[in-house]
Amino acid sequence: xxxxxxxxxxxxxxxxxxxxxxxxxxxxxxxxxxxxxxxxxxxxxxxxxxxxxxxxxxxxxxxxxxxxxxxxxxxxxxxxxxxxxxxxxxxxxxxxxxxxxxxxxxxxxxxxxxxxxxxxxxxxxxxxxxxxxxxxxxxxxxxxxxxxxxxxxxxxxxxxxxxxxxxxxxxxxxxxxxxxxxxxxxxxxxxxxxxxxxxxxxxxxxxxxxxxxxxxxxxxxxxxxxxxxxxxxxxxxxxxxxxxxxxxxxxxxxxxxxxxxxxxxxxxxxxxxxx
Numbered sequence: 008x009x010x011x012x013x014x015x016x017x018x019x020x021x022x023x024x025x026x027x028x029x030x031x032x033x034x035x036x037x038x039x040x041x042x043x044x045x046x047x048x049x050x051x052x053x054x055x056x057x058x059x060x061x062x063x064x065x066x067x068x069x070x071x072x073x074x075x076x077x078x079x080x081x082x083x084x085x086x087x088x089x090x091x092x093x094x095x096x097x098x099x100x101x102x103x104x105x106x107x108x109x110x111x112x113x114x115x116x117x118x119x120x121x122x123x124x125x126x127x128x129x130x131x132x133x134x135x136x137x138x139x140x141x142x143x144x145x146x147x148x149x150x151x152x153x154x155x156x157x158x159x160x161x162x163x164x165x166x167x168x169x170x171x172x173x174x175x176x177x178x179x180x181x182x183x184x185x186x187x188x189x190x191x192x193x194x195x196x197x198x199x200x201x202x203x204x205x206x207x208x209x210x211x212x213x214x215x216x217x218x219x220x221x222x223x224x225x226x227x228x229x230x231x232x233x234x235x236x237x238x239x240x241x242x243x244x245x246x247x248x249x250x251x252x253x254x255x256x257x258x259x260x261x262x263x264x265x266x267x268x269x270x271x272x273x274x275x276x277x278x279x280x281x282x
Contacts, residue, residue, distance in 0.1 A: 163200045167231075
């Protein structure tokens, strides 16, 4: 019970900080998520340790430069540029998936983790640009899609944890990789996310029911896969948490694992509906 209370309080504070940045403006969100991205990058060093602090600093500076340039160029991206960035992410993700089975050199592991982590944060910030494009004629804040995306990820994660705990989680999804994840929690979380989004769509007439169902399925399924992938990486180097970021939640990589794998495919969904 104590762990659940700590986990809940830290999650509320974390969400409150993010939503505060949304209300203050995109510049504040850009800065906050840039900090989160660098934190995740620093923890990724545990999967391919740097030989010196200087190299880690250079790695983080490269991440900051890529994030800054890519985010401010996103508003003018062509479909080809969007495709190239998402393709680079997919290639990086496949390499990350195979880290455990292959004897990649540390430099290569750091390179693929660099793009696997930085590209989703860039794409997330680009969500602020989609509101003006897809909801013409209606007054909605630019953080509409970022808020919906994070809410889907968090609602699913929260209810998967609660329902899995209540039911005892007898049917494990991946007992070797993530012993705490169960099919009961997974199904319960999915049902709650679908119900939440359908209620949301009923009261706020934005996009079709088909769009929101696809949105939920993509965010929840890829988010869960991202969680399992990061768990696999941690098992590979024999660590429980990627770091100390939020009490009860582990490191920054632990907190953003679902976010990282899901956001590129949400962008693809938005681009496909726009076209």
